[in-house]
Amino acid sequence: MKRAFWVLVTIMAMGLAVVIVCELAVSSASKGRVYSDVDEIPHREVGLLLGTNPKGRRGGINMFYNYRIDAAVALYESGKVDRIIISGAKKGPDYDEPQAMREALVARGVPDSLLVLDSQGYHTIESIVRAKEVFGMDTLTIISQEFHNRRAIYMAKRNDMDAIAYNAANTTILRWRIIMFIRERASRVKAVLVP
Secondary structure, eight states: OHHHHHHHHHHHHHHHHHHHHHHHHHHHHHTTOEESOTTTSOOEEEEEEEOOOSBOTTSSBOHHHHHHHHHHHHHHHTTSEEEEEEEOBEEETTEEHHHHHHHHHHHTTOOGGGEEEETBOOSHHHHHHHHHHTTOOSEEEEEEEHHHHHHHHHHHHHTTOEEEEEEEOOOOOHHHHHHHHHHHHHHHHHHHHOO
């Protein structure tokens, strides 16, 4: 019984160490590259808007989506990006994140001619790699929530890209903040350990 206890403690300690190492790697890569003030972020020709579902799991409003639209509009209106690649998942005629975001941006005054859709950004790493390999981007501004932006910048750096990020507002709902915190720790471990 005592041996099983110490085996469990060792496994938990090793798991915690992995999480901490991955957290430090992501934080280090994104240090000084994440902005929350639109007046402070440098101009980049292209913004990369990372997709998410317009609707929440129960069919209501997804505030992560709305806040990303707000952030992209703010960057465009402030002249901090000239064009926007919208990268997200398209899973059929009734689920198309990039198209939904395009319609929302156009409704907010962003010219359609400045928007490019990437409907194969099913995961963050795919959005980053495709921005480089398909759209030829070596420098860009990533647009998402801060927790997501930091991981995306780490991925961009691993792919020899010069990325900065603009933070969309985060949810104020405590339950969702806790859920996203936990999910993000797992996502960062995967980002660091999986090539």
